[in-house]
Amino acid sequence: MPTRGVDFLTVGFWNIEKKNQVRPNDNVPYRYEMSTSVEFVVQTLVHWYQTHHVDLIVLAEVTDSRGMGNTFVNYLATRLSSIGFPKPAFRGDFRWSPTRAGTKSVCNFGFLWNERLPALQGLGGRVDWYWEPDHVRPTLILPTGIATIGAIHAKAVIREQAMKEIYEAALHIDQSNRPALLIGDMNVPFDSVPWDTKLYMQQAGWGQVPPRVAPTHVTRGFDEFGNFEGQRQAVLDYAWRNGGLAQCIAENPHPGYNLWEYIDHAPIMYHLASTAEELPIIVDVASPSASLSAGQGPRRAPVPA
Numbered sequence: 001m002p003t004r005g006v007d008f009l010t011v012g013f014w015n016i017e018k019k020n021q022v023r024p025n026d027n028v029p030y031r032y033e034m035s036t037s038v039e040f041v042v043q044t045l046v047h048w049y050q051t052h053h054v055d056l057i058v059l060a061e062v063t064d065s066r067g068m069g070n071t072f073v074n075y076l077a078t079r080l081s082s083i084g085f086p087k088p089a090f091r092g093d094f095r096w097s098p099t100r101a102g103t104k105s106v107c108n109f110g111f112l113w114n115e116r117l118p119a120l121q122g123l124g125g126r127v128d129w130y131w132e133p134d135h136v137r138p139t140l141i142l143p144t145g146i147a148t149i150g151a152i153h154a155k156a157v158i159r160e161q162a163m164k165e166i167y168e169a170a171l172h173i174d175q176s177n178r179p180a181l182l183i184g185d186m187n188v189p190f191d192s193v194p195w196d197t198k199l200y201m202q203q204a205g206w207g208q209v210p211p212r213v214a215p216t217h218v219t220r221g222f223d224e225f226g227n228f229e230g231q232r233q234a235v236l237d238y239a240w241r242n243g244g245l246a247q248c249i250a251e252n253p254h255p256g257y258n259l260w261e262y263i264d265h266a267p268i269m270y271h272l273a274s275t276a277e278e279l280p281i282i283v284d285v286a287s288p289s290a291s292l293s294a295g296q297g298p299r300r301a302p303v304p305a
Helices: 036-052 065-080 159-174 195-203
Strands: 008-015 022-024 032-034 056-062 090-095 108-114 128-130 139-143 148-153 180-185 206-209 217-222 228-234 237-242 247-251 268-273
Touching: 008 036, 008 148, 008 180, 008 237, 022 065, 032 036, 036 065, 056 065, 056 139, 056 148, 056 180, 065 090, 065 108, 108 139, 108 148, 128 159, 139 159, 148 159, 159 180, 159 195, 159 237, 180 268, 195 206, 237 247, 237 268
Parallel strands: 008 056, 148 180
Antiparallel strands: 008 268, 022 032, 056 108, 090 108, 128 139, 139 148, 180 237, 206 237, 217 228, 247 268
16 A cells, blocks of 8 residues: 555645734743634644645745744644644744845745655755746745645736746756646636646646635626625636656545635645555545536545554
8 A cells, every 4th residue: 555655645735825923822722822813724724634644735925024934834833743643743944035125025935744754854954946037936846755846826916927937837847857746826717727828838748736626716896786796716726747746636625615704715735646556545526615627536545644
């Protein structure tokens, strides 16, 4: 049977929209207090690991006011490392990038990985940026023992700019000649990638993988009565894979996610494998939120802790 951390990894991504402010307080559990929205992020991540044993999580839009980026990811690593038996050994790291004005950006990355797994041991020392001069934000490069993971938060509003950053990040990752995944907030709707760009990606050996989540992006407009409304009509968070991965299986880590008042992005997750053997996981193909052309596939046995 394929072994977690040797033959396959479970990788997650979530744009937490700057909900990472915690304050020291020795009188509360884990010695930090936080707002309701930040507590929602923390509890979602704890439940995520309890349910799926996710091995590597990348968080986007992590702010760093007064060193809060490192404080938050280290706090999360402590929380996740207290779950289950045998307990994992989560580590956390935070990488910030400057704005064009030279100030610290508010759209940074935090990431958490289980150091107990062979494919992730020493990951923090191998992580790097890929950032071209005309890219608005950098792509985080995480070279695990199974695949190179690129995490991206492409520029919103200008779709051509976002697709340029996605395409060039994929080409850069391919230079390692390894199996690879590019995951993140693409800011280009999954179903609206321009045909010519999709063709370029396919010619480079990359294909989209639907995340099995319901639409999260709000399209604003007026209803038939002239009232201003918002409709969730697009999936912006998903992944691209290259041909080196034997398997790339999407699973919804939070079926039925509708807590938009806290975070307007749903978490996403993929199981990546270097083997074509059946993986010891369950993917619920009947879930109503496993939409977006999720397709049908076999249910798999649960992975051991």
